[in-house]
Amino acid sequence: MKGSQRQPAVAAAIGLVALALLPVKASEIRQLRIESGPTGTRAELHLDTLGEYRLIPLSNPERLAVDFPDSHLARGLALPGAAGMVKAVRTGQPVPGTLRVVFDLAGKVKAIPTTLGGAASGAVLVLEWPGDGPAPVQAVASAPAPAAPSGSAAGTAPGAAPNDPIAAFAQHPLPASASPGPASAPTPALAAAATASAAAVVESVPTPADPPLPPPPRPALQAGMRPLVVAIDAGHGGQDPGARGPGGTREKDVTLAIARELARQVNATPGLKAYLTRDSDVFIPLEYRARRASANKADIFISIHADAAENHSARGSSVYILSTRGASSQRARWLADKENAADVIGGARVRVADNTLTSVLLDLTQSGNMKASEDAAQHVLGGLKRVGNNHKPDIERANFAVLRTSDKMPAMLVETAFISNPEEEKRLTDPAFQRTLARAILDGVDTYFSRQPPPGTLYAARAQAAQSAQAMDVPRSGIGGSR
Template sequence: MNRLISPLLLLLLAVAGQSVCAEQASVQGARVWTDPAKTRLVFETSSAITHRIFPLDEPDRLVIDLDDARMESNLPKVDLGDAVLVGLRGGVRGGSHLRIVLDLKQPVRAKSFALSPNERYGHRLVIDLTPKDGSGVRRVALPSFPDSSLSKGAGRKRAGRGSPVVVAIDAGHGGEDPGAIGGGGTKEKDVTLAIARELAKLIEREPGLEALMIRDGDYYVGLQQRIDMARERRADLFVSIHADAFANANAKGSSVYTLSYSGASSEAAKWLASRENSADLIGGVDLSTNDDLLATVLMDMTQNATIEHSTEAAAMVLANLGRLGVVHRNDVQRAGFAVLKAPDVPSILVETAFISNSEEERRLRDRGHQRQLAEAILDGVKGYFRKYPPHGVLVDASPRSGSGGGGAREYVIGPGDTLSGIAKQHSVSISALRAHNGLNDDMIRVGQVLSIPEDS
């Protein structure tokens, strides 16, 4: 009996050994994404994979060893402008293992993590690279704007001049996240970036407006990071651009969304749970030094006002999109989109069209149509700021005529403003300012709008 068992065991072991060999992981694809903060490498693998990373110097390199793996695709080429990477090369190590070497421009910090399969991707190994000394990170250039009739007065100051009104432009998706994909292969991430860039160009030409691009390349920005970027630059409006998809290929038209009140409530709770994040939300009131009830009331007041202003901006954008073509819904929609949850920045999400509709997909690819969409969004944004200019902003009270003449100027009173200070700032006499606005004394209030006389 033992004589029979031994050969059988040997056969089973041999089959098991062949099965293990057959299950060697394969690297089926590799990509490189570069954003302003880091360089990301993504390896698509047939299964979860064990890896080790270590640096080498003179010259600077980073070695990635993948256990029991083989390469089934070419390694990607690297953008010459990448801050840290020169190139990638790979080879077999020890007969069954894979070694990938990154040639570097400078020493880096490497962070790696695995991603489980989802509906779009299989197993992935992600490696993020940042310069070790913090230098050389690529930054997104922000446009500069000349002084104009729409410039900050008593509000924020930059570089010794009145600050412009900041519009944060958020191109949805990016990098590993393509968003919706049309029947013709058009990726939402490409369309949103193209429209965002067109909108930024138009904003740059508007005196006193400044565009803040949340994403200005094919890379992914986390949803919370998008909010943080807008808040860090104290944006006056956040516009997130998307291209919708639906199972029904006949669905068409534009939609504009704001945050739902239920979404606002849940987000307010999250902010209040982290005092270091919420301490600077309410006009300089440190919530960490106040009781929970006051903090909650202040938070609710701020977020409700933000949603109301978001709705005003959304309605104006939707009206202008309606002049361009079909709208999917005639009224502003509400939803719990994560990128709309900044408690103190009015935020809207524009679904420009249905990329799942073949006709709308074709138009979304067209540069001319992209520009028309950007123009419609801009007209809505300008209409909102004419009606609700930020505190301390001087604006034209009426649109400019074709002959180049300007309308009357209006100034929104901000915290700390005085009538004498406003008169001095705009080179008018206090008496003329009083007379022009029907004031009997020098008392003014925050939010009050003053008309500035042209000739005084």
């Protein structure tokens, strides 16, 4: 009996010792996934709590080790397979209590870490390895272009200017000119008779037009040309749903749908490549969105949103750019305050930086970029005007946090429609309307880059070809003219 009474006491003591050995604030990696796309490779490590971690780059062979003190893998968690830059994923324990996750890499590419979270749902460590990956623009560029309907410009390839000088040159070829041989000067009477006879022949027998010259070869994406990266930011996400429509539609869902459609159309346009700051329902702090775009070498940044107002009849689209010197209207100021509150809703640590020195420095870094943002926003606003009535006829300005870190590229915030309007709420969930919105935004982006093509891009090659075609077309003005 005494032995049997002692057994539960020993078991209880062992249990207490085991509990004492467990870390008090141990975090658990609940999910680990890797995905690859046109802009690189992305790994997400979902933890139950936000804790410390350490990145350890290793060479020969290339690896990235991530140490999590006082952490462990969830029971039964399967490690993902290879994807993109990641050849394999392994785990280990370099010292007791520390979990190490090792990513075997295919090459030497620096990872970009982003820690998201701090909310009740846990935290996410995102690792991104930027890279070009398979570029769909090359496949599209080699595909045959559809024939244009007669008398219209509907067949112009995506990315071409509406009045393409190359196409205009193909439609108006230079006429063939015959070299006159030596002849004696005709008398005035004979010349008049010959002129009348020629006029009669022209009126009675229509001469067939000269066969058109083949159009000059259209520049295509070639080796050495870099694609222009369009960063598309789907507003809100994760624990931040954004505005809600009368029917329950969440802003974060429609912005992601429109962003994905815009990315599809961008990737189908020769010379352009899309980068999505988020392609799933995750929360990303505002300051990281443009920084992610910059890390992926974006040439333009577009944040997609859906507007809301107490007046449920408000409708239309609006385009906003950053202003460090006050808002252009009370509505713009209110909207910026509402959008800037996303970090508070999402649980991110908000850094207050509104002192005078910070404002001056921000103004200096943004001043050279304001004009580019204004030009690009004007073209996008013009594209949206063809979709329907814009809520604001001109671009608006306010101090949007999501645009503050976009000092290296033109940036804008697009309010696509009013989700608070029952009619526009339905349209926002319609894939056909989403395609129309995306096309309108892309038209503006295409026009902007066509008029201000960065060097080393397909748009620059087109501009050069257009100038050459115009130079060839200049002598035509003197043909048939009097001397």
